[in-house]
Amino acid sequence: DSGVTQTPKHLITATGQRVTLRCSPRSGDLSVYWYQQSLDQGLQFLIQYYNGEERAKGNILERFSAQQFPDLHSELNLSSLELGDSALYFCASSVGGAWQETQYFGPGTRLLVL
Amino acid sequence: ELKVEQNPLFLSMQEGKNYTIYCNYSTTSDRLYWYRQDPGKSLESLFVLLSNGAVKQEGRLMASLDTKARLSTLHITAAVHDLSATYFCGGGGADGLTFGKGTHLIIQP
Numbered sequence: 644d645s646g647v648t649q650t651p652k653h654l655i656t657a658t659g660q661r662v663t664l665r666c667s668p669r670s671g672d673l674s675v676y677w678y679q680q681s682l683d684q685g686l687q688f689l690i691q692y693y694n695g696e697e698r699a700k701g702n703i704l705e706r707f708s709a710q711q712f713p714d715l716h717s718e719l720n721l722s723s724l725e726l727g728d729s730a731l732y733f734c735a736s737s738v739g740g741a742w743q744e745t746q747y748f749g750p751g752t753r754l755l756v757l
Numbered sequence: 758e759l760k761v762e763q764n765p766l767f768l769s770m771q772e773g774k775n776y777t778i779y780c781n782y783s784t785t786s787d788r789l790y791w792y793r794q795d796p797g798k799s800l801e802s803l804f805v806l807l808s809n810g811a812v813k814q815e816g817r818l819m820a821s822l823d824t825k826a827r828l829s830t831l832h833i834t835a836a837v838h839d840l841s842a843t844y845f846c847g848g849g850g851a852d853g854l855t856f857g858k859g860t861h862l863i864i865q866p
Contacts, residue, residue: 688854701854743807
């Protein structure tokens with residue numbers, strides 16, 4: 644158990660809908676990272692937040708947005724969902740904002756868009 | 758744009774043997790990561806390599822980095838069944854992380 648929690652574990656929704664994925668980092672960790680894993684795209688970095696501020700942006704679609712709240716939990720919002728958004732979404736956390744730190748991954752949220 | 762290539766993508770080997778997974782990357786990368794993923798599970802960070810010539814070892818796994826050749830290797834010594842998993846390498850700078858496609862490793866008794 645990494646100490647990173649993600650909810651929900653599974654999510655089934657329809658095209659065009661909007662969903663919110665939640666991540667709680669390990670106690671004391673200030674950075675949260677979001678990743679998407681799908682058969683088509685493989686593993687992709689989406690976005691990083693550090694202490695409430697966006698730190699780095701990867702292959703995140705404009706239909707997706709994220710934020711980190713004062714209590715350091717983070718939410719990833721996916722809107723106008725398409726079939727291709729079906730994937731496993733991981734968040735990870737680390738102590739600081741530096742990329743050379745070890746990241747601890749949550750169990751993931753499996754999203755299925757029908 | 759950084760591209761990361763792993764090979765092989767699939768590897769079946771016997772217990773007790775040694776083998777190496779290779780990770781090539783296309784442009785300068787500040788760091789190189791290795792991760793492990795068990796089927797249906799999340800990712801586990803194995804190594805973070807920061808400088809040329811860096812070598813890190815944990816149990817039967819050893820990772821190294823050659824920044825001049827833009828190559829990292831993950832060497833498995835005397836493989837055991839418990840090491841069966843998918844291994845990803847990733848590289849990047851301040852703007853994020855790019856992963857390889859993963860090496861699916863099966864170690865047969």
